[in-house]
Amino acid sequence: MRRKKDIAKAKNIVLERIDILMNLADQEFKKGNKDRVKKYIQLSKKLAMKMRIPFPKKWKRRICKNCGSLLIYGTNSAIRINSKNCCVNILCFECNNIYKIPYIKEKKLKRKLKNNMVKK
Incomplete structure (x- = not known):
């Protein structure tokens, strides 16, 4: 029972981190650092894959496949x-x-x- 709560908390933390990373990528794009933007996107995708959660739809559609x-x-x-x-x-x-x-x-x-x- 305890494990399910821990997993749910971890997934919420990962979703928050993905949101933070994508917002940072958006800010860096405005500054013109395209290398850093791709790095932030890769990190956020790795986080989602590691926790086995789907990438948030609002960000998924803003990334070129x-x-x-x-x-x-x-x-x-x-x-x-x-x-x-x-x-x-x-x-x-x-x-x-x-x-x-x-x-x-x-x-x-x-x-x-x-x-x-x-x-x-």
Whole structure:
């Protein structure tokens, strides 16, 4: 019983440290230290892997899967909405990789709400 509480505390500490490291990476990007930014990202990923927890979604989408750089929208990446494929495209300018995030769930919810309104 005691072990489960210790593991939960450790996971919370790791999540806080990941958040701190990613905020530091964001600050260093603004200063122009790209090497340090990649180091902070690597450290935060290693922490998540070591504790076997998923990387937080708010930070996961701001890291390029190909080159591992921090994506700051407007400076080294661009976001486009592709209505044809129902996805959000994030383009990294450093490696020209396109990261696609589908938004099918949102479309299904909207369609479901619309159908419920028509039936009433």
